[in-house]
Amino acid sequence: MNPNRILIMIPTYNEAENVERLYREIRQQALGVDFLFVDDNSPDGTGSILDRLAQADSCVHVLHRPGKLGVGSAHQAGIAWAYARQYPVLITMDSDFSHSPKYLLDILHYRDDFDVVVASRYLTQNSLPEWAWNRKFLTRMGHFLTRLVLQMPYDATGAFRLYRLDRIPPAVFERVVSRGYSFFYESLFILHSNAFAIKEVPVSLPARTYGKSKMRFKDVLHSVELLGSIALKRLFYPAQSQVAVQKPVIEENPGLLDSQDWDAYWDKQHTAVNSIYDGIAAFFRTWIIRPNLDHFINKNFAPGARLLHAGCGGGQVDVDITRRYRVTALDISIKALRIYQKIHSGKFTLVQGDIRSMNLPDQSMDGVYNLGVFEHFPPAEIRQILAEFQRVLKPGGKGVIFWPPVYSLSVLFLGSWHRLLHLVNKSIQLHPSEISLLESQEQAETLLTQAGFKLIDYSFGIKDLFTQVVLVFEK
16 A cells, blocks of 8 residues: 555535636645545536546546435545545545645645544634634534533544544444534544544634535534434443454563562452552542643643653553553563553553663653652662663653652552551562652752753642652753
């Protein structure tokens, strides 16, 4: 499959005023693209114009359908046509110039790093100039509802998109049931649910250049009805949105020496007593630590950045991050990596390695992060880890470390819990020893400065119930 083959798919119905001009404006950009027009037997002669263009240009293809079958149905037909001809990249857009060809280069710019690129009307102010108030209201209401009900941050109701069909299996689109305008948010919801990497680019959409909008009131009602149906499925039957996607293979390094025996930690069968600790730990990871990690990662890195999760463990805390970033998850424990592989559905690479000496290329990462790792290493080895971070980070790269201090509530709780358990059995050990709990901001700043980093944020507070200090630093 040639990775540079690009197909632009444009559905048409009564677009005789627009299609030839649109074709020529795109052609003038010399993007090297092919065209597919999906025409629903337009009464105004659009199909005849398209046939004439196809006769003159071998890069133009026309799919004639017997009648008006719905815009979502047209997109499904065009997507199936592209899959059948093995196009790796598909761009979809409207034919009425509300989607300006001038944005095609902006969208194509991200095709290597993301699976889906969405042209968004909501990233800049005044992006809907000259729109009638009622149409603007409906559009913004649709955006509000999809964000609220489906928990998606994207502009989910627009048709101006790029799909990497060589990375997205056809089964994803087979899950879409809508044949109308709801196709757009339903398809994006399924892509989002399956952790495909989605990027938004800002666009400005003028009022329709020619003709009038084809959306009818019953289309709006159907969209609201389908939105409610998807919301219920999301709550009670989330598996219905999932598509089997091949998990990445773990890059194993069986010669590693795990002196702290982390395999035993991840592989052990917890007793009834230990299960209490496991339940509390799972609660903190999911509801306290995970949102805090999301906050600092999203604050410091652009979507799609290459991030290293150094000492990833089972990865319960970064399931959201692998949906937005390209993550390399590294851990010395093969047992931990197998858990990570099982519970994650985003874009990630799994590497068995020692964070004190990582088998990763120099300056290969935009960022690095870890949680609850440094406290298990003596100071000399912490300096080794930071030197490795310095090596693998690009110039200007950042790091985010969650490091429990000696006075954190989690340390106080675990210390008390250990003492209680040792009254029953002195051999019980919930995890490897925490020998280097953080003592002060000055200590952290000194270590980072010695390693060639600048501390840019130090946080310890109520956000994670005073559990861990968050250090953000820059190379």
